[in-house]
Amino acid sequence: MTKDLTSGSPMRLILGFTLPTLFGLLFQQFYNLVDAMIVGKLLGAQALGAVGATGSINFLVIGFCLGVCSGFAIPVAQRMGAKDYPQMRRYAANAAYLSALIALALTVVTGVFCRDILMAMDTPADLFEDANAYIFIIFMGIPVVFLYNLLAGIIRSLGDSRTPVYFLALSAGLNIVLDLLFILAFQAGVAGAAVATVVSQAVSGAACLVYMVRKFPILRVTREESRPDLDACKALCVMGLPMGLQYSITAIGSIVLQASVNALGSVYVTAVSTGGKVYQLLACPFDAMGAAMATYCGQNVGADRLDRLHEGVRSCSLLGLIYSAAALLAMLLFAPQCTMLFLSPSEPQLELLKGLVGQYTVTLTAFFFPLALVNILRFSIQGMGFSTFAILAGVLEMIARTVVGHFFVPAIGYTAACFASPAAWICADLFLIPACLGCIAHLRRRNPTASLETLSKRIIKPAKA
Numbered sequence: 001m002t003k004d005l006t007s008g009s010p011m012r013l014i015l016g017f018t019l020p021t022l023f024g025l026l027f028q029q030f031y032n033l034v035d036a037m038i039v040g041k042l043l044g045a046q047a048l049g050a051v052g053a054t055g056s057i058n059f060l061v062i063g064f065c066l067g068v069c070s071g072f073a074i075p076v077a078q079r080m081g082a083k084d085y086p087q088m089r090r091y092a093a094n095a096a097y098l099s100a101l102i103a104l105a106l107t108v109v110t111g112v113f114c115r116d117i118l119m120a121m122d123t124p125a126d127l128f129e130d131a132n133a134y135i136f137i138i139f140m141g142i143p144v145v146f147l148y149n150l151l152a153g154i155i156r157s158l159g160d161s162r163t164p165v166y167f168l169a170l171s172a173g174l175n176i177v178l179d180l181l182f183i184l185a186f187q188a189g190v191a192g193a194a195v196a197t198v199v200s201q202a203v204s205g206a207a208c209l210v211y212m213v214r215k216f217p218i219l220r221v222t223r224e225e226s227r228p229d230l231d232a233c234k235a236l237c238v239m240g241l242p243m244g245l246q247y248s249i250t251a252i253g254s255i256v257l258q259a260s261v262n263a264l265g266s267v268y269v270t271a272v273s274t275g276g277k278v279y280q281l282l283a284c285p286f287d288a289m290g291a292a293m294a295t296y297c298g299q300n301v302g303a304d305r306l307d308r309l310h311e312g313v314r315s316c317s318l319l320g321l322i323y324s325a326a327a328l329l330a331m332l333l334f335a336p337q338c339t340m341l342f343l344s345p346s347e348p349q350l351e352l353l354k355g356l357v358g359q360y361t362v363t364l365t366a367f368f369f370p371l372a373l374v375n376i377l378r379f380s381i382q383g384m385g386f387s388t389f390a391i392l393a394g395v396l397e398m399i400a401r402t403v404v405g406h407f408f409v410p411a412i413g414y415t416a417a418c419f420a421s422p423a424a425w426i427c428a429d430l431f432l433i434p435a436c437l438g439c440i441a442h443l444r445r446r447n448p449t450a451s452l453e454t455l456s457k458r459i460i461k462p463a464k465a
């Protein structure tokens with residue numbers, strides 16, 4: 001049930017790990033896409049705009065949860081690569097304790113201050129109540145976000161990127177049924193779409209837990225291994241909290257940008273919301289590549305296979321370049337058709353929205369290779385154990401989005417909003433490229449014999465009998 005990423009062709013291993021992870025992310029995005037499609041088609045563009053108005057605050061909080069879970073999985077991957085299974089299980093158990101505490105705290109805080117946050121973001125009055133109803137329910141589902149993503153991260157750390165996909169496929173189908181049930185049958189509006197998302201996530205998390213307990217004996221902890229361990233918690237927090245903060249710091253810039261777009265009016269909020277849904281789907285391969293590189297680098301650092309790090313980063317970057325070109329071509333040809341997935345043909349401002357959404361999606365996909373490098377390099381660095389660098393990259397993204405949102409969007413308008421994320425990706429890459437090279441060089445200086453031993457195994461082959 002596990003997979004060793006410390007031997008064999010890096011390109012083949014990374015691609016084989018990325019594809020199942022990609023399918024899982026696509027199913028996860030399917031939640032959001034189905035919500036948007038059903039809300040836009042059945043409830044109208046204004047309801048879709050209300051959901052979109054919560055996007056940046058959603059990213060701030062839920063992104064923190066995802067980052068923490070990804071960070072908690074890295075020590076597990078490193079101990080897996082080192083074949084230190086007792087410590088691997090100890091990390092997994094303490095990650096569960098920490099996740100429960102963080103989930104409880106976040107649920108309480110976001111529930112109390114939800115309306116205040118939306119007011120501070122200058123959410124348009126005609127969208128406010130629907131936006132509040134939607135995001136409040138999403139925040140109440142934070143514990144199930146942790147449940148699924150922590151378990152999926154641990155399973156991927158063992159080299160199995162396929163199992164979580166099956167449960168996401170099941171819950172994606174359930175999400176469609178529940179969306180239609182709550183919106184059409186129960187007339188629950190955007191709140192119904194949020195409930196459907198939370199319930200579906202809970203199902204995927206519970207299924208993942210049951211399967212992991214039954215099918216992964218390597219994760220069955222002893223009484224000693226299951227005890228709270230302060231040193232293990234410190235190591236997990238050193239990896240998890242910086243990754244979570246990186247997402248949240250990045251989201252601060254998105255919140256400033258969202259507030260500036262809100263000031264442009266509901267039509268522009270709806271356009272960014274619709275374009276954002278298309279972008280999230282198209283960007284899934286980069287998230288999958290990042291997850292693959294975190295596990296790949298984590299296992300190889302744990303196994304002292306430091307010579308494989310450069311080759312892995314180069315191989316994954318080539319995959320990112322190829323996909324970036326394909327995505328741009330697709331949007332140049334089919335951006336208007338993608339827009340119609342979310343809007344009704346009877347929408348009064350349909351032609352204006354199609355043009356705005358097309359401009360947004362084409363602009364973002366034109367800069368997809370810088371985004372590919374952001375994910376590949378950042379997660380590679382984190383897999384190597386230098387998670388604090390993620391915060392610095394996030395700070396640069398935040399600064400870029402904040403500058404564009406605060407100064408350029410009010411002065412130039414919607415076009416500036418389209419270039420905010422590309423500016424953030426380029427700024428992050430200016431730091432991440434030398435940082436990744438520096439991390440690899442630092443590891444080799446710290447343990448020069450690891451690469452020499454591996455090289456000797458390649459050169460000195462056993463004699464034939």
